[in-house]
Amino acid sequence: MPSVLKLNVAFTAPHATTAIRLPALFTENGLLISHLRFLYSKRNKSQSWIERNTFAIQLLLKFIDAHQHSDMSATELLQSFVDALNFGTLDSQQIDELNLYWFPRRVADVNTLLSHINLYCDYIDGVYGHELPNLNPLRRATKAEERIRWCAYYKRQANCFLNHLNHPSPNKFSMSRRVQAPSAHVLSVESVSRFPDEHFERFLQYGFTNQAGKFDLCSILIVMLMHYGGLRLSECFHIYTHDVAIDNKTGAALISVFHPSDGASPSPDFTNRRDFLNLQFHLKPRNEYPRSHRLYAGWKGSLLTARNLSFNVMIFPHIKAIEFTELLRDYLTSRINGDHPFLFTNSKGQPESKKNFIKKYQKAIERIGLVSNKHQGTSPHSHRHSYGYRLATSGFNQLEIQKAMHHKNPDSCLVYIKPQDDEIREKARVLGL
DNA sequence: TTATCTAGACCGGTTCTCCA
DNA sequence: TGGAGAACCGGTCTAGATAA
Incomplete structure (x- = not known):
């Protein structure tokens, strides 16, 4: 014992x-x-x-x-x-x-x-x-x-x-x-943390199929939010069905992410989201469950830009916001609804759990012949790195990237746009230095 | 430096599918 | 119908990464 x-x-x-x-x-x-x-x-x-x-x-x-x-x-x-x-x-x-x-x-x-x-x-x-x-x-x-x-x-x-x-x-x-405890070493490990671009379309197309051969649209939409919207995985699980709107002119999806507890309730009858979840569904904000609870999803204090305590997801490139809408329509007509407001549900209609998504994500990575490993850029968080890097290489400046990634500190986005060793070597080679 | 979120390993229970 | 194996889902623990 x-x-x-x-x-x-x-x-x-x-x-x-x-x-x-x-x-x-x-x-x-x-x-x-x-x-x-x-x-x-x-x-x-x-x-x-x-x-x-x-x-x-x-x-x-x-x-x-x-x-x-x-x-x-x-x-x-x-x-x-x-x-x-x-x-x-x-x-x-x-x-x-x-x-x-x-x-x-x-x-x-x-x-x-x-x-x-x-x-x-x-x-x-x-x-x-x-x-x-x-x-x-x-x-x-x-x-x-x-x-x-x-x-x-x-x-x-x-x-x-x-x-x-x-x-x-x-x-x-x-x-x-x-x-005394020893001093920590200053270390910057070179690691590939962005999702490999050459595999992404194949990943979406062939990774998420269930036993009957049907697409797992829930998982695909979550991956799209991370890859094209730069969301952290946990943030996806705080989104309500009410939080998604469609731009009638362009057909693009407009997604807001609210503070899990203090964000504005979708119904004016409630003070905030905590009140809404408690009185309407007997649930708590998902970041307030114990970490071991299936509903737990963290919240890392993103920069909120609206008075209703939310921020808008900036999908880039814009065409992907239209593709997102099309898949979302299919998803909402086929998903099993449950007694909760959350957008993403599992096969039983309960709110999708982060844990279950990660299992399905890893399975999807293996289906296309890759290994799920954050150092190889095949973890869920690697999509946020891809998003930041894509913004940087498309000409967005640091402040614009900060806003798109909802960082409070402008320097926080530097880790996402950090070049890799081979890219610096290639640049040096091109310059002949 | 500190607080918090994410990744990954390991395990176990339940449900589904296939096949004899 | 029952057994085997796969798939799905959840729990626990620890280490690493990220953000302020």
Whole structure:
């Protein structure tokens, strides 16, 4: 049985009226209540953040538990924890006496985990104060709460976890430099992240067919929104059927993407989309479901350009907006409708899940003989890269690309228009340099 | 630097299709 | 009709990428 178990529990804080679901850590001595209270204090953070924090504390508790019978000092033990994260726990013979079997982690990952532990330790300090804990020393402490209080104490005294985020005094520096996390390397990996243009039409035509040989129009439309509209995958799952209109003059589809909760309701009877989903369908905005929920779809805070808290999808090239309309008509007449407002549905009429789309997307990639891999540009996000690059190579300037991709910061689009090594080599060759 | 979203691996349950 | 295999769908976990 593992020394630390994670279970999702319904937690009701004192004086609160409703319970919220949070991950709780259980050791052989019971629930680590201080961590649950810490998570409650951070309940406005994302699901990803809460998961990552819980995972970091879980690793720390497991490591301390594995060293119960060690004669290391507390500082050495915590230093050893940082080393175990960095270099793993297997020796050169691939043997792990601690029975943890951790593999080496990337520097950035280690820093993230240590940052989470640091935050929790700060919270413990705030609750118990800065005095020396009147407890068994760390090595002899048996209760997880006691161990965490000692970790918070040593973190403050010896900066054991995150020296690089604080500013140690000179007399502490010599020790803390031995135990700090390493600096991350500055790295720009050359990778092909745009969808290969030469395969895209074939991908749409032959990738998405079901068992009966019919087109999976739902998936095709989602891919078109990403490839020709530059949408992130998650944004597609927030679109309602009401959010699509047709330009009567050109026949082009006009698509708006609204903020999932605060965006204007399609009906004036409701305050906003949260109100609409709740009262009309007993649903929540999809970014507010837990990450493990089938309806979950993230929201990355795109730049909203309309007062109704939405932005318009800029389909490029324009001819594709007309093709989108034609496919959309076929889709809407053939889809199974369900009790929800979402545009994209699965084979049962329920809102299409991101997870299911990704499975079908990968299958489609394999059908045309490619491998689904983001480094080869065959992941859903690669279409957003293709969109940004297409705008850049068609002569749009940085500000125009920023607006089309709905970035708040003009520099954010640079990653999408970054040239690849072979393109620079080719340019140099053409120039004869 | 920090917070958040995406990708991918692995697993399991259910439903569908084919065939003996 | 029942078994085998494929397809579909969902859950969990971790690492990497992106954006502010």
